[in-house]
Amino acid sequence: VSKEVQTPVINGFVVDMKTDTAVTINFEQSEWISGNSNYIIQLGFDSRFQAAYQGRRVDYPADFEIELTEPGQGEISFPASGFSQPIQSNIIVRNLTEEIDDFQFIFRDENKDAIFNDGDAIFMVVGDSLGKKATSFADVRISWSLTLIKDTTIVEANQRPPQYGDVFKIVTNKPFRNNEFMEFTTIGQRFDKSKAKNDLDKVAVVPNPYVGAASWEPYSTSVGRGERRIYFMHLPNECIIRIYTLSGKLVDTIEHKSTISDGQVGWDLVSKDGMDIAYGVYVYHIDAPGIGEKIGRFAIIK
Structure with missing residues (x-):
């Protein structure tokens, strides 16, 4: 379960934040981060000790690392009951969320050998x-x-129990806490001349060829088949498009300015003299100041 929050507009942008409303184990992200043991890890709350800890459970909102050490080199376990004593372990627990290096834990050492192995359990305590x-x-x-x-489905020869130095990470889903903060930086808009020059290769005319009786063109019963038009695509922010006949006669000039790159501009197939252009092949020249030039062709056919 999660809750979404949106900040007010700050300097032209807003931040959408999603926070969990309940504390739960994130099973997908909880894993061995060091070591390759193939023993099963059971996370949550070991039901064998449900009665012993009845009424004491708390779903603590933190992530943990459990490191295994050589025998006798771990932290002293908190007493497992009101009648037991602290015991030696080969376990170190770190609270990653609150940066506590020696977090308290109860070691249920079912084998009584002071080593975390098959059947044993570790409980985080506060x-x-x-x-x-x-x-x-x-x-x-x-x-x-x-x-x-x-x-037990793995043959004995292939069993890989945890080794000294192995580390398991427990990750929890948790709500934001007081005094928690996020920090990020933004990169302002900038002009990449090299990229802009390479992007000139993307410039294209559509449709090409232009078919004089294309079925997709707008149709009007009052004026016939509607306005004829082609489009120059993937243009830089600012450029001048000059259209020529194959003999080099200037047909029309289009000045393009936009607030975004990868823009487009349409042309109505009418010359600078106000005449519909004839069928044939035309050359276009794109001049983008400070970036470069692009020359291409398009065809107008019946």
Whole structure:
């Protein structure tokens, strides 16, 4: 579920922002970012411990990295219950969203070997829903869990358990928080002379050839078949188009100015003297000041 917000117009543009309204695991982006273990990772909240942590769950809005270390080199786990003691682990949890390098966690070491492996679970923990550190099990709140499960469909020889140095990233969908900000820069409009010169090759006349009785031309019962017209396409912002007969006689001149590149301009097939042009082949010359020139041909046929 998401909510869209649009800012007021600022310096000629607006920003559309979409924020999530609920905190959930992003399963597509959560993955091993270091290592190639083929064990199954179960994310969310390990149901085996639902009763033990009843009423303590909180969907904490942060992304995490879980790094595995050599035995005994990880952080000390928070007590798993009110009757247990902190235990050694080979786990380091980092809260990426709030830049906390030693985030608290509970290590459910089902194998009792102080190593995160098959059947074990890690729970992120906080002291309250705002992220305060927990000081005792009495005030602890339980968040996301990561459970490691051996894939029994893979033969033993091909099993790849996590190794020291492997890192798993948990990504969450979460609403914007207070004091969060986004920063971006814009690049002002600029003229790329080299690109503009190359773009002259895209200039074209359509239709070419122009068929004098084309069925798609506008038709009017009062004036006949309607206005005859061709179009010069993909023009630079400013240019002068000169149209000549094959013998070099100037037929017409068109001055084109637009606020955008890749523009177009139409020509009604009427000469500068106000006469309908004859059928035949014509040459056009495009002069774009500061950019270059383009010469081409088009045909007018019956």
